[in-house]
Amino acid sequence: MPELPEVETTVRGINKVMDKLSITDVWTNYSSEKYLGKNCIKNPEYFKIFKEECTGMKFIQARRMAKNILIDIEGRKTIHIHMKMTGHILYGQYRKTTKSEYEKTKELWTATNDILLESPFNRFIRLVFTLSNGKHLVLSDMRKFAQVSLISNQGLDGVISLAQKLGPEPLEKGFTAGILKTQLQKRSRWMIKKALLDQEIISGIGNIYGDEILWQAKISPERMVKDVTLKEFLLIHKAIQDILPKSIAMGGDSMSDYRNIYGEKGKFQNFHKAYRQTGKLCQRKSCAGIIKRITIAQRSAHFCQTCQN
């Protein structure tokens, strides 16, 4: 479930390995009737165009916008990837494999650079870019929710229309507590947890970081935004500034499927205070509370009923 720190880690990885390389081929096994007529590579007609436009193009740079990966290539084009739930990008060496070899090494699909592309059991690799150094950049995506498309007129049109639907970037310099307050108050009658996850309000926060931020700020996820005090907006702002960079420094959160481009896990999942800690003792000093799990807007929310009010 890549959120801001996971997407940021991925983008940094892509920039590291893709420097000076070109895309020499593109392959996919995504295909869905549900996506016919949409600008998504799951539509085979669209993929044909996508492949033509990418092939032979030099990599320029990768960027992160909220939870989106943007890969600028030659020809004023930008590859747009949203990893949704289980998507992650891997970089490595393609090699063919047999069933028996796969059985011996099946852990490798996320554990090493060896990408077991042609095994009938490796059902998770959906998209492969062959690169000019003979290696590959691939998208692994168990649940097939990820979306990939091509944006024309790099930096204009499409990218701008994407950006217009997104709230401010919480790690950019201009993101003050005042801006956080103004943004959140656009959803004044919502519970704070729901508002924090709204990408139009703030970019990049998902369920894990939403719970962790509210735990640090000592605010209940059920609190209405209109009842959050100025002091508390400052605490939320501080928690965002602490937690997101801390997770980036740990290489992101691999509680679920997320891996970096080398297939390695991040470490943030080892430091959760609230997310998926149901039944555990609250880790705050002199708080004897137990972490509870409730449902807010059809999503799980984890918090300490004792110290988060």
Place this chain on the structure above:
DNA sequence: TGCAGTGTTGCTTC
């Protein structure tokens, strides 16, 4: 065995 849970986003329904 069967079904709820997992979380992102956009679409449909009321």
Place this chain on the structure above:
DNA sequence: CGAAGCAACACTGC
């Protein structure tokens, strides 16, 4: 218009 719920999909765990 806004809130609620579902769909896209596959796997895990109780």
